[in-house]
Amino acid sequence: MADKETDSSGFLRAQSLTSMAQREIERLVMEGHYSPGERINENALATRLGISRGPVREACRTLAAQGLVQLIPNRGVFIRVITEEDAKSVYEVRAGLFGYCGMLLAGRITRAQLDHLELLIEQMEVAANASDFDRYYPANLTFHDFLISASGNERLVRTYHDLVRQLHLFRTRGLVSGDGMKASNREHREIVAGLASRDAQRAFKAMHDHVIAGRDRAMGAIAHAGS
Structure with a gap:
């Protein structure tokens, strides 16, 4: 029972950290701190937020599905350029x-x-x-x-x-x-x-x-x- 509770707590914390990272990236984009075509430094953002890189990576995947960023294999995550x-x-x-x-x-x-x-x-x-x-x-x-x-x-x-x-x-x-x-x-x-x-x-x-x-x-x- 304790293991299940621990697993559940860990999952919820991971979800919370991912949501926090997503909100921060959205804020930076909306306020113009990131420009279209600019690469997101996942390590720097994770350090700034005081979290591991994992939640930042998950947040970027979600934002890619929403059309805000673009994931380019072997290059990284970039703010999407809208033509x-x-x-x-x-x-x-x-x-x-x-x-x-x-x-x-x-x-x-x-x-x-x-x-x-x-x-x-x-x-x-x-x-x-x-x-x-x-x-x-x-x-x-x-x-x-x-x-x-x-x-x-x-x-x-x-x-x-x-x-x-x-x-x-x-x-x-x-x-x-x-x-x-x-x-x-x-x-x-x-x-x-x-x-x-x-x-x-x-x-x-x-x-x-x-x-x-x-x-x-x-x-x-x-x-x-x-x-």
Whole structure:
């Protein structure tokens, strides 16, 4: 009995360490400490976290399955490089999922939830008017995460978040201008209006089109920067 308890305890600890390593790698990627194409030094990361290399390796395998990193035999683990074509595909799948979320929510969203979304929109409006990306971006993430989580569909939530992580490798701060933030927030208002109307098709269109518009803004910014 004691051996089984010891084995169980060891397994849970290993799982916990792997989750910790995964969260840390995700944080480093999202905050820009790792760049696309950069190699992850597993030994250095393990030392920094005060753990063995095993959990870091397992975390990298999980993140590879999610599309955030790439495992190259005999070379190591690298932050995935997302091409424009890759990004377009991810945006299109994300648009479908986000639109479907709108259909689910149209018939069940509460007044309290709508009020919370409107509060986030007001916060983003202030930030957009000040061209303050550092204030706008967290509220923007919260707005989208709140909608997805409210769907109640755990598989949709996991898949959507995997797509968002991949797009973090493609988007940069420079792609978001003051005008882009304002345009995005106008789309946020239409999303809330669509949900408040209880019209599933309107909600689908507002949420689907918002992601596609975000794709077009990102691609347009890249084209402008390269001209």
